[in-house]
Amino acid sequence: MEKSFNSKLWAMYKKDVMNLKTESIFMLAFVLGINAYVYYQVMTSDSPLGASGYGILSAMVVFGALFLVFIRSFGLVSSEWKDNTLHMIMPLPIGGNTIFFSKLLAILTQTFMVGGISLALTLGVLYRILELENIQQIFNFLAMDSGGLLSSNLMEIVKMAGYGFISFSSLIVMVFFSSVVGRMFTKLSGFITFVVFILSNVLIAQTTRLLDRVVNFDQGSRVMFLGEPGGGMTGSMNFMGTPELLFGIAFTVVISLVFFFATTYLYDQKVEL
Amino acid sequence: MIQFKNVTKKYGKTRALDDISLDIGKGKITGLLGPNGSGKTTMIKLITDLNKPSLGEVLINREPISQEAKKHIAYLPEIDHFYPWMKIKDAKNFVKTFYEDWDEKMYEELLGFLELDGNMSIKKISKGQRAKAKLLLAFSRRADIILLDEPLSGIDIFTREKIIETMIKDYREGEQSIVITTHEIKEIEHVIDDAIFLNHGKIVLQGDVEQLRAEKNLSLVDLMKEVYGNGKEF
Numbered sequence A: 001m002e003k004s005f006n007s008k009l010w011a012m013y014k015k016d017v018m019n020l021k022t023e024s025i026f027m028l029a030f031v032l033g034i035n036a037y038v039y040y041q042v043m044t045s046d047s048p049l050g051a052s053g054y055g056i057l058s059a060m061v062v063f064g065a066l067f068l069v070f071i072r073s074f075g076l077v078s079s080e081w082k083d084n085t086l087h088m089i090m091p092l093p094i095g096g097n098t099i100f101f102s103k104l105l106a107i108l109t110q111t112f113m114v115g116g117i118s119l120a121l122t123l124g125v126l127y128r129i130l131e132l133e134n135i136q137q138i139f140n141f142l143a144m145d146s147g148g149l150l151s152s153n154l155m156e157i158v159k160m161a162g163y164g165f166i167s168f169s170s171l172i173v174m175v176f177f178s179s180v181v182g183r184m185f186t187k188l189s190g191f192i193t194f195v196v197f198i199l200s201n202v203l204i205a206q207t208t209r210l211l212d213r214v215v216n217f218d219q220g221s222r223v224m225f226l227g228e229p230g231g232g233m234t235g236s237m238n239f240m241g242t243p244e245l246l247f248g249i250a251f252t253v254v255i256s257l258v259f260f261f262a263t264t265y266l267y268d269q270k271v272e273l
Numbered sequence B: 001m002i003q004f005k006n007v008t009k010k011y012g013k014t015r016a017l018d019d020i021s022l023d024i025g026k027g028k029i030t031g032l033l034g035p036n037g038s039g040k041t042t043m044i045k046l047i048t049d050l051n052k053p054s055l056g057e058v059l060i061n062r063e064p065i066s067q068e069a070k071k072h073i074a075y076l077p078e079i080d081h082f083y084p085w086m087k088i089k090d091a092k093n094f095v096k097t098f099y100e101d102w103d104e105k106m107y108e109e110l111l112g113f114l115e116l117d118g119n120m121s122i123k124k125i126s127k128g129q130r131a132k133a134k135l136l137l138a139f140s141r142r143a144d145i146i147l148l149d150e151p152l153s154g155i156d157i158f159t160r161e162k163i164i165e166t167m168i169k170d171y172r173e174g175e176q177s178i179v180i181t182t183h184e185i186k187e188i189e190h191v192i193d194d195a196i197f198l199n200h201g202k203i204v205l206q207g208d209v210e211q212l213r214a215e216k217n218l219s220l221v222d223l224m225k226e227v228y229g230n231g232k233e234f
Helices: A005-044 A050-082 A096-129 A132-144 A150-183 A189-215 A242-269 B040-047 B088-096 B104-113 B127-139 B157-169 B209-216 B220-229
Strands: B002-011 B014-024 B029-033 B055-060 B073-076 B145-149 B177-182 B194-199 B202-208
Touching (some): A005 A050, A005 A096, A005 B088, A050 A189, A096 A150, A096 A242, A150 A189, A150 A242, A189 A242, B002 B040, B014 B040, B014 B055, B014 B194, B014 B202, B040 B055, B040 B145, B040 B177, B073 B127, B088 B104, B088 B127, B104 B157, B127 B145, B127 B157, B194 B209, B194 B220, B202 B209, B202 B220, B209 B220
Parallel strands (some): B029 B177, B029 B194, B073 B145, B145 B177
Antiparallel strands (some): B002 B014, B002 B055, B194 B202
């Protein structure tokens, strides 16, 4: 019976999730440790940082955990060479599309798991350590900018989170691309990976600027992309309207697809042990 | 079945294979023989698509190597290629997902024959058991082509015998092709039908084993000594 694409993808995905399992546990232990430390300090001592300082530290852990996921995504590709597991993967009757799509899904699963648990822990700790008055101040701050409409600003946060997720996926695809290009060279593979990653980000930033001029969105609501100064590592947006948001998503998706198919082409046609 | 057409493979300035042309016939056990660095493993890697030829082409059933061709190839590498978290049953469940020719009954039979247990953690078992585990995965399929890269390397004599027994146990003569690379010729001499002797990336001698033995009046081991000991090309 012909083996289905889904069953092959599922097998690859399970394998990649298992490869990330140990480091995910370490990341969660790290997050749990920091949050436990913060909680203990605030509850038991007169620390110079104060509750707000520890609250910020706790919130930074969420971004720290996501940054670790991003850094380790380089390892998910290179470990196939390092551990000789490529001898198991390359002879399989599947193409680079399945191999890299499953890796992307596995990393996104790790992101949701590590990021989600970190966020839940941080919110829990913040809730416990901040005074009710402080929490009300935060909500007031969120409501202030949109003339008292809290739900409107919450919607912006949801939009930012969605766009951030797409940008993060795009970033992982670029990690794959640069890792595969790096692996085409036997010497200085790691250095070439790093240079290609930086150059592709610069290229995208330049293309973004060009497109931005062509489309000419209102500067107050323009989109910032990966690698662009002020855009940050995962990209961000500044209270975008729907057209700008759609444009940003479409551009990021197209760029990601181009890099993804370039990656799988190079893997299928050029990459060797 | 497997064709090399003027294949050259270079790693930097080193020529691992130098303008090789040959046909590996269907339904035979073929030995790729030669000392370290002669090009045996490179030939296997080219058939599995782990490496690409620098020049020339490798064909399977007259077609370039493709995903379709890979469905019919079982490959046993010399090095350990399992993921560290895998138990034998995890490796089995992973591999069987990709091949229609997986034979679960054969797997169960071989598991017992090779004295392995599905719950064994691959990371924790001995080198001999890992060699058996690789063999288990390759021979639990009814693949048309089985490629064995140094399956006897660094393995004790009892395990070697078990490996060779496994090779011939369910071998479908005339249908299945087995290509085995080794420099342990003595152990496989009685098993292989065709021999290809390689040296410095070139074929120095090839042919039907019975015929070679009769023509030269030498065993394969002595033939190998002749070829490599004297540096003589036949």
